[in-house]
Amino acid sequence: MKVIHSISQMSICSRKIKANGQSIGFVPTMGALHQGHLSLIKKAKRDCDVVVISIFVNPTQFGPQEDFKKYPRSFANDKKLAQKAGIDFLFAPAAEEIYPSNYCTYIKVKNLDERLCGAFRPGHFQGVATIVHKLLNIVQPNIAYFGQKDFQQAVIIKTMVRNLNIPVKIRVLPTVREKDGLAMSSRNRYLNEREKKDASILFQTLQLAKEMVEKGEKNSAKVISGMKKILGRVPDAKIDYVSIVNPENLEDVRLIDKKILVALAVWIGKVRLIDNMLIDEKPETRMTNGE
Secondary structure: OEEEOOHHHHHHHHHHHHHOOOOEEEEEEOOOOOHHHHHHHHHHHHHOOEEEEEEOOOHHHOOOOOOOOOOOOOHHHHHHHHHHHOOOEEEOOOHHHHOOOOOOOOOOOOOHHHOOHHHHOOOHHHHHHHHHHHHHHHHOOOEEEEEHHHHHHHHHHHHHHHHOOOOOEEEEEOOOEOOOOOEOOHHHHHOOHHHHHHHOHHHHHHHHHHHHHHOOOOEHHHHHHHHHHHHOOOOOEEEEEEEEEOOOOOOEOOEOOOOEEEEEEEEEOOEEEEEEEEEOOOHHHOOOOOO
16 A cells, blocks of 8 residues: 655556556545445445545535544554555645645535535535545546445535536445444544434434335425434434435425435534435335236
8 A cells, every 4th residue: 555645646646547547446535434434445446446545634624613623533543444455545635735825716516515514514515525626636536435424425526526527437335334323424433422322313213214204104394303303312412404305406305205315414412413314205106017
């Protein structure tokens, strides 16, 4: 595994790889690697000849009151995990390398970045879109890999790639969960033992939504009401949003008559957690050939 800190060096390596006719799989991360990241790396290794990951805690996606300074940073351990996972290149640029003093260019994906988390974290997805675009330009991957936990992020990146004609495939892989259903996240490190136990309520809430929809409930307001009651069982849980949306454009859905995304953002103590689940309409109503 080769560790690269320079944009120019990473670009040169990528061009050489492409010139040799090899494909590049890319997993962008902010470090604090966990099994969710490793599942993306594993898939990239299966799909591509060369695997690159980036570790960069991106300052432009954090708001003034957010946790940029205390965001978990564990580069030495991340490096060991990446090497054990068998990646070929670890790209870890400094903030000054990515955003020099005269930097003034940002990318905004209109409408999509204002819904769900975007309504509570203004500017967040502008920072995400900008850094991902920069990393794609630098690494020049054939395929880039993201997790479903950050579903809104994936939709925004897919839209950006399509609209700006970036020659890369975006693959979104299923959320990796703890045994109790808690979606793996670098921010889980902030949770104490009691809070981590409380945080399992998010997955229980999504499961309730799935059960209600599969039993035939089509009124999204009723599903959301049921979900909020479940979340209310945890006194320290503070809801940012519980939403049912179209998974393609993230617009609110009132009548559930096709596949939906159920998404939520909840504070457990001082930690903001997000999760989601794709749910089909009532299985019994889907017709198959011969019925």
